[in-house]
Amino acid sequence: MEINKKAYEAYVKEVTPVHKRWPSIFRAFLVGGIICTLGQLCTSLFINGGFEKEVASAWTTLILIASSVILTGLNIYPKIVKFGGAGALVPITGFANSVVAPAVEFKSEGQIFGIGCKIFTIAGPVILYGILSSWILGVIAYVLMAFGIL
Amino acid sequence: MDYVKAFVVGGLICVVIQILMDNTKLMPGRIMVLLVVVGSILGAVGVYQPFADWAGAGATVPLLGFGNSLWKGVWKSIGEDGFIGIFKGGFTASSVGISGALIFGYLGSVIFKPRMKS
Numbered sequence: 001m002e003i004n005k006k007a008y009e010a011y012v013k014e015v016t017p018v019h020k021r022w023p024s025i026f027r028a029f030l031v032g033g034i035i036c037t038l039g040q041l042c043t044s045l046f047i048n049g050g051f052e053k054e055v056a057s058a059w060t061t062l063i064l065i066a067s068s069v070i071l072t073g074l075n076i077y078p079k080i081v082k083f084g085g086a087g088a089l090v091p092i093t094g095f096a097n098s099v100v101a102p103a104v105e106f107k108s109e110g111q112i113f114g115i116g117c118k119i120f121t122i123a124g125p126v127i128l129y130g131i132l133s134s135w136i137l138g139v140i141a142y143v144l145m146a147f148g149i150l
Numbered sequence: 151m152d153y154v155k156a157f158v159v160g161g162l163i164c165v166v167i168q169i170l171m172d173n174t175k176l177m178p179g180r181i182m183v184l185l186v187v188v189g190s191i192l193g194a195v196g197v198y199q200p201f202a203d204w205a206g207a208g209a210t211v212p213l214l215g216f217g218n219s220l221w222k223g224v225w226k227s228i229g230e231d232g233f234i235g236i237f238k239g240g241f242t243a244s245s246v247g248i249s250g251a252l253i254f255g256y257l258g259s260v261i262f263k264p265r266m267k268s
Contacts (some may be wrong), residue, residue, distance in 0.1 A: 028168035029161035032212070036160025037153050039207035044152060057210055058246045064211065065247070069254040073262030086168035089178050090185060090212045091160070092247065098178065099251045103259035115259045119252065122179045126213075127248060130186040130220050131240045137194040138224035138236035145228075 024085055031084025035091040039064055061092055068093035069100045098122035152206050159208030182213055189217020194225075219243045 039060050046056035071077040077097045081088040088094055099119055106118040120127075144150035167181060176184070192198040198218040202209035209215055223243020227235030241248070 024172060025165050025168050028164040032164025033157035033161030036208045036211045037157045039160075039211035040153055040156035043207055043210075057207075060207065060211075061247050062250045065250040066254050069258040073258050075265050084164075086171055086181070087161070087164040089181060090164045090167050090214075092211055092213060092216060094178070095182060095213060095216070095247075096251050096254070098182065099255040100258040100262075103255050104262050105264050107259050107264065115256065119255050119259070122182060123248075123251060123255075125179060125183050126186055127244075129183045130190065130217060130244070133187040133217070134190040134194075134220040134224045134240045135236055137190060137221055138228060138239070141194065141225065142228055142233060142236060 027083055028085050028087035031080060031087030032090055033087075035064075035087070035093055039091070064091070064093050065096040068096035072097045072100045073104065095122070095126065155204070156206050156208040156211075159205040160211055163208070163212045163214065185213035186217040186220070189214035190221040191217075193218035193221035216244065216247060
């Protein structure tokens with residue numbers, strides 16, 4: 001039997017949960033804003049403490065990651081993600097969450113194929129394509145420099 | 151003032167991604183890859199660093215900033231070591247973030263127990 005495509009699409013549209021748009025946007029703004037403000041607070045404290053700007057932001061990264069790992073372990077960060085959507089995924093804390101969450105979930109499968117593999121579920125693609133894209137850009141810059149354009 | 155800028159800029163970046171997610175149903179993993187790649191491109195064309203200098207944590211805490219620092223590392227290493235620097239700078243610049251996430255992630259997996267998804 002040929003499946004009626006239009007009827008099927010209508011059905012899919014009907015059962016797909018419709019998110020109220022404005023509230024989700026507002027919540028993303030709120031949560032993302034708060035996380036970045038905490039990051040700024042952290043950076044400012046380290047700069048006032050006499051650290052270089054680069055070192056201060058490295059500390060900030062580390063503290064945000066550690067906080068996110070703890071909040072994920074306590075099952076609080078998933079709730080923040082549920083509430084804030086992109087507001088909780090876009091900051092570096094979302095990345096840390098995506099590293100620790102599968103590692104915890106699959107620890108019963110062992111050190112190598114459980115934690116070892118699954119810790120890279122999201123981190124793997126992010127690191128791969130981050131390194132690859134910056135490498136490509138580096139090659140382009142290098143070639144442009146060699147021709148004296150840059 | 152730094153805090154207001156961080157809040158508004160960081161919030162707005164998240165709003166843009168939220169709109170993208172609502173319209174495309176892109177999964178978080180794809181979103182994160184996209185942000186890092188776009189961040190390194192914006193860094194390479196010279197847009198992101200001036201923006202980050204102005205917006206502070208509002209621009210460096212989102213993963214776009216991670217991409218930008220990858221590019222910054224590559225660019226700096228090219229200046230120091232030439233061609234081999236292209237292979238070196240990305241990991242140098244992102245070392246704290248990647249090591250931190252992996253090490254704390256591992257420790258977290260040792261300490262915490264899996265929970266049922268609610």
